Amino acid sequence: MMNLDFLSDVQRKAVTTTKGPVLVLAGAGSGKTSVLTNRVAYLIKEKGVSPASILAITFTNKAAREMRERIEKLTGAAAGDIMISTFHSMCARFLRYDADKIGYDRNFTIYDSADCKTVLKRILSDKQLESNILTPGRCMSVISAAKNACAKEAPENYIEDVCEGYSEDMKAVYHAYTERLRAENAMDFDDLLLNMLRVLEEDPKTRSYYTNKYEYVLVDEYQDTNSVQYALVKILSEKHGNIFVVGDDDQSIYAWRGADIRNILDFEKDYQDTTVIKLEQNYRSHERILDAANAVISKARERKGKTLWSARKEGPKPRVYTAPNEYAEAEFVAKEIDRLVREGKSYADISVLYRMHTQSRVLEEKLRTYGIPYQVYGGQSFYERKEIKDMVAYLTVLENEQADTAFLRIVNTPKRGIGEISIEKLRNYAQERGMSLIDAMEYAEEFIGSGASGKFSGCIQVFRDIREMSEGKSLGEQMEVVFNASGYREMLLLQDSTEAETKIENIEELINSAYTFEKQNPEATLADFLASISLISDMDTTAEEGSVTLMTLHSAKGLEFDTVFLVGMEENVFPSRRSIAEDKVDEERRLCYVGITRAKQLLYLTNCASRNLYSGSNENHPSRFLDDIPEGMLDILAAPAPVRRAKEPKQTVVFKPQIEFKPQVKADSASFAVGMEVEHTKFGRGAILSISGEGTQRVASIKFPDGERKMFLSFAPLKIVE
DNA sequence: CAGTGATGTGTTTTT
DNA sequence: CACATCACTG
Numbered sequence: 001m002m003n004l005d006f007l008s009d010v011q012r013k014a015v016t017t018t019k020g021p022v023l024v025l026a027g028a029g030s031g032k033t034s035v036l037t038n039r040v041a042y043l044i045k046e047k048g049v050s051p052a053s054i055l056a057i058t059f060t061n062k063a064a065r066e067m068r069e070r071i072e073k074l075t076g077a078a079a080g081d082i083m084i085s086t087f088h089s090m091c092a093r094f095l096r097y098d099a100d101k102i103g104y105d106r107n108f109t110i111y112d113s114a115d116c117k118t119v120l121k122r123i124l125s126d127k128q129l130e131s132n133i134l135t136p137g138r139c140m141s142v143i144s145a146a147k148n149a150c151a152k153e154a155p156e157n158y159i160e161d162v163c164e165g166y167s168e169d170m171k172a173v174y175h176a177y178t179e180r181l182r183a184e185n186a187m188d189f190d191d192l193l194l195n196m197l198r199v200l201e202e203d204p205k206t207r208s209y210y211t212n213k214y215e216y217v218l219v220d221e222y223q224d225t226n227s228v229q230y231a232l233v234k235i236l237s238e239k240h241g242n243i244f245v246v247g248d249d250d251q252s253i254y255a256w257r258g259a260d261i262r263n264i265l266d267f268e269k270d271y272q273d274t275t276v277i278k279l280e281q282n283y284r285s286h287e288r289i290l291d292a293a294n295a296v297i298s299k300a301r302e303r304k305g306k307t308l309w310s311a312r313k314e315g316p317k318p319r320v321y322t323a324p325n326e327y328a329e330a331e332f333v334a335k336e337i338d339r340l341v342r343e344g345k346s347y348a349d350i351s352v353l354y355r356m357h358t359q360s361r362v363l364e365e366k367l368r369t370y371g372i373p374y375q376v377y378g379g380q381s382f383y384e385r386k387e388i389k390d391m392v393a394y395l396t397v398l399e400n401e402q403a404d405t406a407f408l409r410i411v412n413t414p415k416r417g418i419g420e421i422s423i424e425k426l427r428n429y430a431q432e433r434g435m436s437l438i439d440a441m442e443y444a445e446e447f448i449g450s451g452a453s454g455k456f457s458g459c460i461q462v463f464r465d466i467r468e469m470s471e472g473k474s475l476g477e478q479m480e481v482v483f484n485a486s487g488y489r490e491m492l493l494l495q496d497s498t499e500a501e502t503k504i505e506n507i508e509e510l511i512n513s514a515y516t517f518e519k520q521n522p523e524a525t526l527a528d529f530l531a532s533i534s535l536i537s538d539m540d541t542t543a544e545e546g547s548v549t550l551m552t553l554h555s556a557k558g559l560e561f562d563t564v565f566l567v568g569m570e571e572n573v574f575p576s577r578r579s580i581a582e583d584k585v586d587e588e589r590r591l592c593y594v595g596i597t598r599a600k601q602l603l604y605l606t607n608c609a610s611r612n613l614y615s616g617s618n619e620n621h622p623s624r625f626l627d628d629i630p631e632g633m634l635d636i637l638a639a640p641a642p643v644r645r646a647k648e649p650k651q652t653v654v655f656k657p658q659i660e661f662k663p664q665v666k667a668d669s670a671s672f673a674v675g676m677e678v679e680h681t682k683f684g685r686g687a688i689l690s691i692s693g694e695g696t697q698r699v700a701s702i703k704f705p706d707g708e709r710k711m712f713l714s715f716a717p718l719k720i721v722e
Numbered sequence: 723c724a725g726t727g728a729t730g731t732g733t734t735t736t737t
Numbered sequence: 738c739a740c741a742t743c744a745c746t747g
Contacts, residue, residue: 060737087737112737113736257735257737356735420723552736553735554735576735578734613733
């Protein structure tokens with residue numbers, strides 16, 4: 001018998017109620033993952049359910065991976081056969097088999113949002129529709145929203161409703177975009193879900209295959225599902241009816257991406273005889289933190305209503321600090337981290353959370369000054385770098401010749417003397433004949449002079465070479481062929497700059513990841529590899545040991561830290577300007593709740609009296625969320641600086657930053673050696689006593705005037721003294 | 723066709 | 738302020 005004694009009564013009920021629909025309303029830190037994983041283990045070990053008939057869906061690859069690992073620990077190797085996947089990868093995998101049923105080739109390409117924006121940009125400029133309202137970004141969100149709503153309403157009607165005044169243009173863009181992707185045998189993220197739904201709706205055989213196969217369906221973060229995901233879940237569970245969803249309406253923060261909070265609020269109406277289980281005991285934080293969290297969330301309008309409580313009654317109250325500006329705020333954060341670490345916390349225990357990525361810059365600057373190792377999540381991802389996207393574009397064209405968007409990206413990279421005008425002629429020619437650009441190149445003489453058509457022959461030759469040389473090769477080898485035969489490596493070598501060198505390193509890292517991928521998935525095809533690249537983000541990388549974590553509040557969901565700094569608690573920052581303007585503050589409120597409940601032990605809430613937003617400085621009022629927490633629950637570290645009376649001399653703790661942004665000449669971490677004399681921007685001169693570790697983890701013990709310190713060589717602002 | 727400098731523009735969150 | 742796009746020159 002499986003031992004479930006470590007679970008609470010309600011948790012155990014959630015694990016062992018295996019039949020019929022179950023809705024688990026799981027507050028933050030209430031042991032939801034434990035319930036989910038133990039339930040799967042229970043199904044297999046106690047109920048004799050075959051692993052292959054279990055489908056568990058998450059929202060991030062990281063969550064999926066962690067769930068698999070934990071289930072493996074509980075059940076052993078059998079976990080390999082369970083389908084544990086994100087909505088998007090699940091659909092991508094299904095569609096590799098089923099895409100032909102709705103008229104796609106099974107080797108379809110997945111375009112990420114950057115690719116889609118490129119497509120839209122081209123459509124807008126072709127149709128001469130570019131304007132302030134019709135920007136690629138805005139079109140993208142309208143189209144995405146229309147597709148997400150599509151399980152309820154026809155996209156045309158949706159656009160009509162939403163784009164009052166310019167809906168005709170918008171519809172034209174929508175159709176052109178849809179046709180383009182179809183012609184390129186490509187799908188965007190939304191299409192993955194939507195097309196899978198269509199397959200299930202239109203092909204009864206496929207539908208019964210999947211609905212028979214999956215006897216138990218589990219969905220994590222159900223509050224984040226949109227209408228298409230809702231419909232998918234509904235269909236996939238229709239045969240056996242064992243649908244188990246876990247979520248927290250208070251943590252619904254993706255409405256802007258089409259998530260519909262009604263999905264969780266109405267679950268009981270949608271599924272007859274639902275067992276509802278509430279997990280309200282929090283095992284993560286102490287009561288002082290939960291008090292603050294409850295104070296903030298209790299003002300949200302629409303809730304199922306839950307109150308988190310913890311058995312841990314005592315702990316430090318959340319600390320509030322008001323800085324004069326964002327530099328002082330960052331300085332405060334860095335100083336506190338430095339102090340906490342000296343008191344025994346480790347860097348990995350600490351996280352700094354902000355509303356938007358741009359806030360990380362100042363923080364990074366200060367953390368570097370203090371020699372604090374950190375890791376920033378999100379922002380520009382590895383796979384979004386130009387050189388990586390270029391390499392991926394070559395592979396995409398290799399796999400799917402219809403992928404014009406990918407082709408256009410690299411037709412003249414490296415430079416082959418093919419300019420805009422030639423490309424324009426090529427596009428027209430291809431358009432008229434309904435052929436792909438790469439095929440149209442063969443007929444260059446028909447639409448362009450002999451000089452320019454020679455350039456195209458050169459390009460044709462490049463692709464031919466790549467194809468010939470990569471014939472029968474493995475993924476990693478194919479990638480190397482592309483890097484060399486495309487002339488990309490040569491181009492970078494010729495630039496002979498440090499930037500070019502990093503680009504080469506990045507591409508080599510990509511090649512490495514291809515080798516790793518094929519080792520881990522021996523059956524995998526090029527299309528699979530490309531799909532994994534477009535669906536895996538930096539968010540999925542595991543935390544580096546020994547670093548402070550910097551990330552947005554959105555990406556912090558599902559994580560926990562001993563100490564959390566929630567910075568930028570100001571009106572117009574958090575809640576964001578836009579959410580205030582559009583009357584969508586409730587979602588920000590939930591986001592704040594998510595942020596607060598990440599902290600296990602120590603929580604800091606900081607804000608600035610003034611902040612440089614775009615140009616010039618803005619005086620910002622403290623966030624309404626701060627006001628919502630009764631003062632007695634907080635530990636106010638500095639009196640809030642007066643906002644209105646700016647002329648008054650600034651009282652209290654005005655920070656004197658010890659070092660103002662000195663551009664730092666930082667030595668390469670490999671060049672340090674024991675015995676060297678070095679200079680630190682903050683601690684002054686010192687001597688290296690010893691060095692251990694490798695790469696970014698290389699740590700040196702250094703004797704400074706005020707004592708001995710250990711620091712990461714790759715992070716510390718150190719200079720070698722000659 | 724490519725590379726340079728000037729002008730303008732627009733800002734959240736992400737699978 | 739950072740970034741993209743545009744116009745101009747080589």
